Structures are given as C-alpha cells and as structure tokens.
Amino acid sequence: MHEILLVEDDPAVQAALVHALTDRGFAVVPLGTAVDALRSVAERVPDIVILDLGLPDLDGGAALRMLRGITNVPVIIATARSDERSVVDLLNAGADDYVVKPFSSEQLVARITALLRRTARHDDDDSGLLEVGGLQVDLRQRVARLDGRDLGLNRREFDLLAYLAARPNSVVTRRDLIHDVWRQRHVGDDQTIDVHVSWLRRKLGESAAHPKYLHTVRGVGLKLVAPG
Amino acid sequence: MHEILLVEDDPAVQAALVHALTDRGFAVVPLGTAVDALRSVAERVPDIVILDLGLPDLDGGAALRMLRGITNVPVIIATARSDERSVVDLLNAGADDYVVKPFSSEQLVARITALLRRTARHDDDDSGLLEVGGLQVDLRQRVARLDGRDLGLNRREFDLLAYLAARPNSVVTRRDLIHDVWRQRHVGDDQTIDVHVSWLRRKLGESAAHPKYLHTVRGVGLKLVAPG
C-alpha cells in the first residue's frame, strides 16, 4: 500500500482526486496548504507527493525547493498552469513529473505508478531490515543476526528465515515455502524442507523439541514468533 | 556524459533533437526504426531512450514491450499522438514519461534530466571519492588505491570495483553487474564476471578463500565489505 500526499487547495478537485486514488488502492493524505504539507513530510515521508501550484500560502517553486531541502521524495506537479517556463523551471527545481489540468485521474494514476515503479528499487535498498525479537534479517547485506551475532546462514537458510521473518507470528505452509522460497512446483519431498529447517534451528541455537523462534505447527506448517 | 538513444523516423525532427541534446552535453545515438533500436539496446544499454510512436516498422506499444523485455532502461515517449488512451496505455506498459509534440526541446531536456536524476542514484556520479576501509576509489581520476598504493586497475576492474564501492556491504548480483557494469544483455556467461573478479582479487592481494574486502555470497553474488 503506497502512501500519497495530495496537496491541493480546491476542495472539489481534492475530493475528486482523493476518491480516484483511494479507489486504486492508494492511501491518501489530503492537505490544502504548502506549510501543512511541509510539516507533514517532515514528520513522515510519503511514497509520493502530488503538488498543486497556486496554493494560498506559498509559491509552487518555493514550496518545491523547501520540500527538496527536506527529502528526496518523488513529486508530481499537477496544475492548471501550462506555460512552458513554469514546466521547465519546476522540473529543473526537482520535480519528477508535471501534468496539466484538466487531466484524467486515470492518467494521473498511470504517471504515479510509473514513478513508483522507477523509485521502487531504492526503497528496497534502504529499508531491507526485518526484526523479530532479538533476530535481525538484513536483506541488503544478506546477513541474519541473533542478538547481534552473525548466524552465517547459507542461501536457502537465509531465504527461508527472511520469508518467515517477513510474516512474523503467522503460520506458513510447506506449500507456501515450496512456491515462494524454493520457487518451483515440485520439490521431491517435504523432507527437503524439514532438513533445511533443521539446519536453521541448529544455527539459531534451538531444536524442534525446545523452540524459541521457530515453531512447528503440526499438520499445518511453521511459524516464526518473538519469544517470551 | 549520459548516452541517449533517440528513436525517431522523421529526419527533420531527428536532426533538431540531436542538435538540441548534443548542445546540452548528451551523447546521442539517433535511429529511425524500432528494430534498429532493439538491436542497439541489446548490444549496449543507453542511459535513456526517447521513443517516437508511429515508427515505420513497429507499433509503439509493441516496441516498448519488447524493449522492456530486454531492459529496464528509462523510456520517454515523445509523439504527436495525444489521445488519453495512448498515454495511459504506454505509461502502464512501462514508459516513464510521455510528452506530446510539439514540445520545446527545453522541456524535453528538463524531463530527461528529471528522469536521470531519479535513476542516477545507482550509477556512479563520476565526481567523487568512494572509500571502504583502506580502499579508495577516485572516480574522477579513475584510480583505485589500497592503503595509498595504486592498484593499477584496468577499465573493467575499475568499473567493477567502483560499482561495488558505491554500495558497500550490499550484495550485488551477477545480473546487476551485467546490466550496470557491462551494460549489455548478453554476456556469454557468468564466467566472464568470475574471471574479472578473480583478477581484481589478485590485485587487491586477496583470494576467494581468504577474502578481505571482496566477499562471495554463494548463490547470490558479491559484496564489498570493510574488513574487520
């Protein structure tokens, strides 16, 4: 679920866009002034900002520059001003895209999606840390730590743990694992999974009889829980 | 210096754009057909593709989809077709931006720059000094030093090390390397990479069995870490 900060002072336009974007599965934060927008971004950076020009409090270029002073968040300018000068200036001031009203909400969504697609990779890079209790799984470095100590997992073990750590407390079936971790239809036997789970348990310093993090759920699958 | 692949069949428009883009310091490869463009990209991936619709040989949507099958290169659609359907479809098919003729070359440049800015973070900004532990990679002089001593790397070795040094501690896949360092789709084999890594390790005074900086992550790729 992506979070969109919508900065638009015309209530009618704002309402229409909120509706269109929400329909498409985005979480929208609608605001009417540049100052509110800056404050909001300082507190929590959204996945993308839609910025109207002609806000009541601040000139668009100034608002954009201040925003850029805070963060590198993707920004789409959506405005009625279509003069060439304005387009070029704002793009050069750090905007990612510029759409001119009237535009269809469909086009705006397509442009948002395109921009998110382009930025997605970076997000992965920056936020690849999963934590469950004293367990840390760093997807970027591909290192898993228990209480700060590197577990020295190999590929399968790491992928397995990462998959579980991404879904703490929920039961994962063997079928899920074959599909998502092994990425194939037929693994000869569930034995295969069991063996890898066993290796993983050993490295975690636990066993099936005395589980701390990695619990078996009989007849269903496995579950990674924070101990306690 | 960024490299732009310009796919445009109208000779007059092509000439004008080549001129405008070259003036702005871009290296431009102008081509007139989609087939030529695909061939060119398969051989060497540019920094950005400007794609005209209405090419003589292939429908724009088809061309874009085939291009996306090969690579993730940023694509700007530049065309006279301004109907909503076309805009939305192509953005959803993987285009990054869509500008409608007639557009000013200034606006095109601004959009190119915006897109490169958004994409660039991964590439080396060839203006700086990367440091990882006792390793220095000077992108401007293209010199790499270990504890102050010049390693005497050749082109590939340098690019490889620079790419890794720009992402310390993160695991980089062979696929990333083929795409971003070799910049082409078909490298006969991963062997190629292995061999260059081997040369690089030798010059770094280490080996796969006893890595200091350059670690293999089996089944995934490589990782440059600060030793210790």
Added chain:
DNA sequence: AGGCACCCGAAAAGAACCTTAAATGCCAGC
C-alpha cells in the same frame, strides 16, 4: 497400538565458484 507427521544425522548428488590458460577481439603504430 498404529498411523501420521515430523525430526535429524549422514552421505550422495549437484551447483556454484575459482583459477589458469588459451583464444578472440580491439586498437595503435608502422
């Protein structure tokens, strides 16, 4: 008790990887 699901040690089977050496491609200078 008997069936089922699961656990785990050991060892075979299979990939991935490293290195050296030879072949190929590319460019500069003649």
Added chain:
DNA sequence: GCTGGCATTTAAGGTTCTTTTCGGGTGCCT
C-alpha cells in the same frame, strides 16, 4: 592494410559448498 600488444572473453578442470535423498527414529492423535 598489416602487426603486435593489451584487454576481454571463452574454455576446462578442480574445489568447495549447497541441496537433496535416504533411513531410522520420536512423539502426537485417533
């Protein structure tokens, strides 16, 4: 256009690590 040198890629063999298979075992549930 040829020739030699350098950089890069392909090829081959060996090594190490990973993954799977096998088989005996344990414990839960009906």
